[in-house]
Amino acid sequence: MSTSEPNLSQTADVPELHLEHALSGDTGLTTATQSVMTLEDLSVYYGDFLAVHDVDLAFGHREITALIGPSGCGKSTVLRCLNRMNDLIPGARVEGRVTYHGVDIYGPAVDVIEVRRRIGMVFQKPNPFPKSIFDNVAYGPRVTGMKVNMADTVEEALVGAALWDEVKDKLKQNAYSLSGGQQQRLCIARAIATQPEVILMDEPCSSLDPIATAKIEDLMAELTKQFTIIIVTHNMQQAARVSSHTAFFTAEADEAGNRVGRLVEFDSTARIFRSPVNPRTESYISGRFG
Amino acid sequence: MSAIAVADARPLTGRQRADVKSIAFALVLWICLAVSAVFLFFMLAVIVQQGLARFDVRLFTAPPSTIRPDRAGVEPAIFGTLWVIGMTALIAMPLGIAAAVYLEEYANPRRWHSRLIEVNIQNLAAVPAIIYGILTLAFIVRGPISIGAVALSGATALALLILPVIIITTREALRAVPSEIRFGSLALGATRWQTVWKQTLPAAVPGIATGSILAISRAIGEAAPLILVGATTFVTVNPSGPLDRYTVLPVQIYNLIPQDRQAFRDLAYAAILLLIIILLAMNGLAIWLRNRYQRRW
Numbered sequence: 001m002s003t004s005e006p007n008l009s010q011t012a013d014v015p016e017l018h019l020e021h022a023l024s025g026d027t028g029l030t031t032a033t034q035s036v037m038t039l040e041d042l043s044v045y046y047g048d049f050l051a052v053h054d055v056d057l058a059f060g061h062r063e064i065t066a067l068i069g070p071s072g073c074g075k076s077t078v079l080r081c082l083n084r085m086n087d088l089i090p091g092a093r094v095e096g097r098v099t100y101h102g103v104d105i106y107g108p109a110v111d112v113i114e115v116r117r118r119i120g121m122v123f124q125k126p127n128p129f130p131k132s133i134f135d136n137v138a139y140g141p142r143v144t145g146m147k148v149n150m151a152d153t154v155e156e157a158l159v160g161a162a163l164w165d166e167v168k169d170k171l172k173q174n175a176y177s178l179s180g181g182q183q184q185r186l187c188i189a190r191a192i193a194t195q196p197e198v199i200l201m202d203e204p205c206s207s208l209d210p211i212a213t214a215k216i217e218d219l220m221a222e223l224t225k226q227f228t229i230i231i232v233t234h235n236m237q238q239a240a241r242v243s244s245h246t247a248f249f250t251a252e253a254d255e256a257g258n259r260v261g262r263l264v265e266f267d268s269t270a271r272i273f274r275s276p277v278n279p280r281t282e283s284y285i286s287g288r289f290g
Numbered sequence: 291m292s293a294i295a296v297a298d299a300r301p302l303t304g305r306q307r308a309d310v311k312s313i314a315f316a317l318v319l320w321i322c323l324a325v326s327a328v329f330l331f332f333m334l335a336v337i338v339q340q341g342l343a344r345f346d347v348r349l350f351t352a353p354p355s356t357i358r359p360d361r362a363g364v365e366p367a368i369f370g371t372l373w374v375i376g377m378t379a380l381i382a383m384p385l386g387i388a389a390a391v392y393l394e395e396y397a398n399p400r401r402w403h404s405r406l407i408e409v410n411i412q413n414l415a416a417v418p419a420i421i422y423g424i425l426t427l428a429f430i431v432r433g434p435i436s437i438g439a440v441a442l443s444g445a446t447a448l449a450l451l452i453l454p455v456i457i458i459t460t461r462e463a464l465r466a467v468p469s470e471i472r473f474g475s476l477a478l479g480a481t482r483w484q485t486v487w488k489q490t491l492p493a494a495v496p497g498i499a500t501g502s503i504l505a506i507s508r509a510i511g512e513a514a515p516l517i518l519v520g521a522t523t524f525v526t527v528n529p530s531g532p533l534d535r536y537t538v539l540p541v542q543i544y545n546l547i548p549q550d551r552q553a554f555r556d557l558a559y560a561a562i563l564l565l566i567i568i569l570l571a572m573n574g575l576a577i578w579l580r581n582r583y584q585r586r587w
Contacts, residue, residue: 085477090400117479127470130493140478143488187474194479 034061036198036228037082037119041096044077044086050254051077052261055096057247059198064220064229066239066269069249070284074261075232078249079200082230083119084112100198117144120191124203126183128175128190133158133167136175136186140194153193160226161189162219181212188219192227199223201231205238217242236285239269246272248281334566341563344556349564353526354542359553364561367542369528370441370521371510374538377445378452378509383502385449386456393457394464395486415454422451423515431519439520442532447515452505459501463494496583503576507569513540539565 035058043053052074059065067075080086081098084105097104105115117140129136137154146153154171158164163185167178175186184204191199201220205213220229220242233239239246247266251259265272265281276282352363397404426447431439467490475485491498521541529536537545539561546558 083477085473088473088476090398113479113481116477121477123470123473123477125470127468127474129471129474129489139475139480139488143475143478143480143484190474190478 035059036061036101037230038099039078039081039096040099042078042081042098043095044074044081045091045093045095046089047091047093049258050260052249055263057263057266059228059230060245062224062226062228063245064224064231064243065245065247066243067230067232067247067249068234068236068239068284069261069264070251071234072259072261073249073251075249076202077261079202079230079232082198082200083116083121085116085121087112113144117194118196119198119200120194120196121200122184122187122191122202122204125207126180126187128178128183128186131175132172133175133178133186134171137189137193140190144194146194154189157189157193160192160223161185162215162222163189179212181208181215184208184212184216185219188216188223192223196227198228198230201229203232203234206234213238240273243269245269248272248276248278248284250280250284337559337563337566340556341559341561344560345563346560349557349560354524354546355526356524359549359551359557362557364539364542364557364564366525366528367537367539367561368564370525370536371538373441373529373532373534373536374444374448374516375506375510377442377532378448379502379506381445381449382453382456382505386453386502387460387498389453390457390460390464391486391491394461395482395490411454411457415458418514419451419512420514420518422447423518425450426515426519437533439523439535440533441529441536443519444516444521444536444538445532447519448509448512451512451515452509455505455508456502459505460494460498463497463501464490466497467493496579500576500580503572503579507572507576510572511540511565511569513538513544516541517544 037059039055039057042055042057044051055074055078057065057078067078069075077086080089081094086092086094094106098106100115100119103110105112120140129139131139134154137157138150141148141150141153155164155168158167163182166182167173167186170177175183178186184207188199188204205216208216217238220231223229231239231243245267246269248264249261250264251261254260265276265278267277272281273285276285348361348363350363350368351365352361353366354364355362393404393407397407399405426443429435430437430443430446437443471489471493472485475489476482480488516538521537522545523535523537524545525535525537543558543561543565546554546561549555549558
């Protein structure tokens with residue numbers, strides 16, 4: 001039931017991918033980089049409604065890539081394609097390729113369960129299960145049949161999510177007894193317990209207070225040493241603080257007046273925020289719209 | 291600020307005029323509540339007063355008798371009720387819960403046949419109970435199955451009766467589980483089955499339990515469908531298996547009320563009192579369960 005990708009180990013070499021040929025139009029990336037995942041000509045439809053079209057992106061190994069842009073421009077839609085969570089939305093349809101280590105995850109004979117084990121997700125609003133803290137973190141390894149010592153795995157995951165010290169004496173307590181920021185770190189611990197390679201984060205701090213947000217941003221800096229992180233954020237300053245590469249999306253009205261999302265510019269964070277190529281990027285960054 | 295005068299402005303302080311409409315409305319609501327409460331209380335008082343006379347040990351331990359009503363009891367009816375309701379629950383709950391899980395978690399709601407099934411189930415919940423009696427009479431008591439007027443056929447009639455209700459309340463309980471829980475589970479690599487079995491169903495158990503208890507308590511009080519499938523036989527022994535002849539409490543009461551002698555009617559009132567107590571206990575349990583385990587997501 002495994003995918004047909006070349007290797008299963010997280011620490012093995014990832015293929016280099018030169019991106020110039022994959023990108024077109026306004027976007028441009030000037031350096032070759034090692035990518036874990038790429039998007040090639042990705043378009044997403046919800047029924048007849050085109051949500052986002054022709055996205056070309058590459059996500060670097062053990063880097064943090066931020067997707068920014070105004071509301072309704074398709075950032076979350078694109079994120080959900082990366083671990084096939086879009087499959088769960090009735091009427092959702094994907095065209096183009098989403099590759100993980102060179103394998104199109106929407107191809108035939110791809111085990112979507114394995115995809116989701118390797119590409120984890122943290123949601124906007126913390127969504128712990130109504131179970132104990134221990135059972136929350138152990139759920140992923142249990143359902144995917146990982147043969148590991150559960151207590152050790154849970155401890156490692158909680159340490160990795162900077163939550164261990166706060167909960168080590170109350171692992172049997174219900175997860176809802178934690179504060180919002182702690183619950184979100186619990187969700188992060190839950191996601192890393194399955195030993196993924198990539199972690200997708202959909203506006204993980206937008207329902208948290210600034211102190212909890214700061215803790216999670218520090219946590220991301222630690223996590224990136226081990227995981228590739230792709231984060232959607234409304235908060236431009238957050239993108240500037242944590243990410244190494246940034247993709248700017250926007251929504252344009254087409255001839256019929258429908259708003260369709262598209263990728264405007266993708267570059268290293270430093271360049272996007274200091275000297276963006278596209279004037280629309282510049283307008284958004286400087287706060288003139290969005 | 292310009293001096294714009296608001297027409298008919300009321301003073302902020304000072305004596306207030308009574309708001310007649312609000313008071314009248316509240317009074318009407320209160321009267322409606324009072325009428326219902328008084329009626330129910332009166333009915334309960336009559337039952338208690340009439341039934342207390344024969345509410346003794348013999349009610350529970352003695353078989354019915356046509357000759358000596360003062361020594362008679364309703365023991366076979368009590369056991370019959372236990373047998374029938376036990377089987378009803380065993381049939382209806384697994385079927386109903388499984389059907390609801392399929393409709394809520396697996397079926398595509400946009401297909402036409404899903405909507406057709408949904409409308410049908412809503413309809414079936416409103417069908418008069420006696421229709422289920424006729425159906426069971428035709429196919430289970432007689433017809434292809436032909437097991438006769440035994441406890442199992444009574445249980446089948448009641449199970450069919452409460453099945454739509456269980457499906458509907460279970461679906462509501464499943465719907466109340468937020469989709470974030472399902473998404474969280476699926477995003478970790480669980481299959482849809484694992485998500486239902488380990489997250490959605492356990493979280494919906496309080497709602498399912500409440501709905502099932504209320505459905506079963508309705509079944510306990512049903513007489514019409516059971517009369518039709520043959521629960522009126524005058525049984526003097528307790529049923530010992532699903533294929534025995536039987537009677538149930540509501541039907542026994544139905545038999546006793548029109549009798550000539552007052553002693554029989556006293557016995558009937560005692561049986562009614564017993565039934566009311568059972569129903570109150572079950573409904574109380576359902577309400578307690580709902581309050582205790584109700585989750586604020």
